[in-house]
Amino acid sequence: MHGHVSYEDFILQVAGFLTTYYLFIAAMNGLAAFYLWQSGRAKELFRLPGSGLAVTTVHVWLLVAGVFTILSAYATNGGAAALTLPQAVRDFADARMGPVVYTVGLLLLLSVLYLGRNFFVKPTVAWAGLNLSLLLMGISMTDMDFASIVMKPDNVPIVAMIYLLGFFTWLSASKAVQNDARTARGEVPLEKLDDEKVLVWPDLVYTELICMIALMAILFVWAILLQAPLEEPASTVKTPNPSKAPWYFLGLQEMLVYYDPWMAGVVLPGVVVGGLMAIPFIDFNKQGNGYYTINERKFAYCTFQFGFLVLWVTLIVMGTFLRGPNWNFFGFYETWDAHKVEALNNVDLSQYFWVDLLHTGRPKAADDAPMIVKIGYILLRESVGIMLLLFYFGGGPPAMVIYSKFFRKMFLRMGFVRYMVLSNLILLMALLPIKMLARWTVDMKYFVSIPEYFLNF
């Protein structure tokens, strides 16, 4: 993909992009400063000693805009190559980056954001975070491997969607934090203050019309700027390498790496859909109806964000940007080498148990044994995994009741059937990351592996 372009040519191409990019960020910050100044929402940070002149957030964002303008000019004048992360940092990031670091790290990051939400949703903090991430994107763009992945016509909209998702998550969390603070003070949520009704025409239809036109404009620009990502003619005997699903299915494709096709492709998606349909019957918390809140619906909020952000979006990002040829894992700044050797010697649980622990070899029926005997031997071979799963799904729900005060309350409130549905859905949801971690850390292939009857779990 990028092997044919020399680094100098590449930098020239990127410099043009970076000029516009940094100029865009500068304009963005300038507009923000202007808005703060006009709306009178600027906050005074400190007073200059001596003159007593107040320094407000307006000045700060104007300064940031100025810095980005200078960066833009610098990138144009051949300085783009200098605006980059040190090679050592990139190498370190690549060497440390792996599926475990990536997923667990993102989980930790999201947890920190969640726990410190009162701080992170402040507009100033969020805006600073946005600027930082855009700057990081900009200086990473001078890396050929990073740029080739991010600027692939397929992937540009996905990058845009990551930012869009970040914005909407921030928006909802910000409103929720405000409402929670109001509730703590004994006031009604913001949405209840302003529940004035508006007319469909013109208020709604007009907005929809504007959105429609804006969307058309974006599609036109998109279609003109980005070439259609066409590939070579299809062939039954040649699969593109890497072969990727549409972006919205990349989470499923990542799941398929850890599960048997019928599990990852049929059962688990079915459980996801069924579980979403079961929410109205499981959820007995009547709070948060019609307004944003986190404190009043902590369990629902965390469960949803874990399922959506961690188990879905994270996997899509991983499948899009971090999975290269032969579905190997590649860091952000790593060349997609089709011959990268990764030791992935996956072992079934039965192998671990019979061969490595007992040193007996896996039980196996004679070739000419009757079918019933063969099935018996298969069950004996996989007995450890079967018992483990039975223990997980059978013992999990009562254990949760016994050891967790929260789930005890849930059980008393919900009754047996509803609680069992809830707890089994949660256990199934937790099984995906557990299985992934087991694969990455101890090369666990399948807990129960019965390839004779296409039953693998």
Place this chain on the structure above:
Amino acid sequence: MADKDELSIEQILAAARQQDGGGDAVPVSETVPAETPKPAAKAAAPAKPGKMSVAEMLAAARVGDAGGGASESPAPASTAAKSAAPAKKPGAMSVADMLAAARGDKSGGAAAAKPAPVSKKAAAKAAPAAKEPAAATPSGPKDTASILSAARGGAAKPGPITKAEAAARAKDAGVAPVKKKATAPPMPAKPDYAKTVAAPTASTERRGFLVAATAIFAGTFFMTSALAIGFSSLAVTMLLWVLGTARFMFPNILTEPPTKFKVGFPDEYAPGQVATKFKAQFGVWVARYEYNGQPEIYALQSVCTHLGCTPNWLEGEQKFKCPCHGSGFYKDGVNFEGPAPRPLERFAIRLADDGQLEVDKSRKFKEEVGQWNDPASYVSV
């Protein structure tokens, strides 16, 4: 309403109740069926001398009740009497009676046409209230409509009816159809031509038969020619369509390369070699390696056992690697990494008569069920 001559129904009723002694305190809206005054007014509007007015009919019917069947038309009157009889209570005047009485008092018997507009207005006023079933009132099971219908010679069914219905019933009442007992008609005598005749003696009869058959056939055909042509062509079209569909199932192409093909002589394969040159056309790797310590040549199908992608042979790493989900297979086809649950599948291979290896794609051998020990799945070297 303010007109002195035109009293509203409420006023009339109130007056009547005062006369009646107030024994029957029934709410007006319940006792006056909304529909009654309308047909009554319509019926009364022409007011021909020969016809009875509604009020007169009512009065007559009730007189008939009391008098035990004395009426101008005996049959309907008796049914009316029957239906009304059980509801009759001593001392309780029905609304119709009250109405009739009040009207008689007010304008001297000739007020049949006059109250009509009044009752119309009143009905419109009382309509919502009157929706509550009139039959629920304790004193008036004998509603005006049923009385009217009975008087008009309708059936025993009580309830409001339209003018047309009433007319039809009155018409029918006179000529009520008598149900006939179903009896089978006697069999007709056999016609001459149907009787058994002696064997035909002359050929003219045969010719006659031919002529008759042709005539009948042609006649039938031309009589129903449009339908016949239509259905015939439809049948033919459908038949062609079915045949075409059947033909469609066997397209005029060769869908696959031959399932049996030669892949060269065994000594063309060096030990440990994987030949990838047959993959593009046949989807097969031919390899010379060992399985269970036994050196052999075998043919592996180039389809991943996970989800059916086509893996690649990586010479540098000596493994098959699938680009879709990263499944990896050793040179002998056994899976060792990624999600693939089973080893690759083998095709049948044998030494042909000319000494070349021949792969047969119609037979497959799976390792996990022990089929790789089948001598048809490999050629020993």
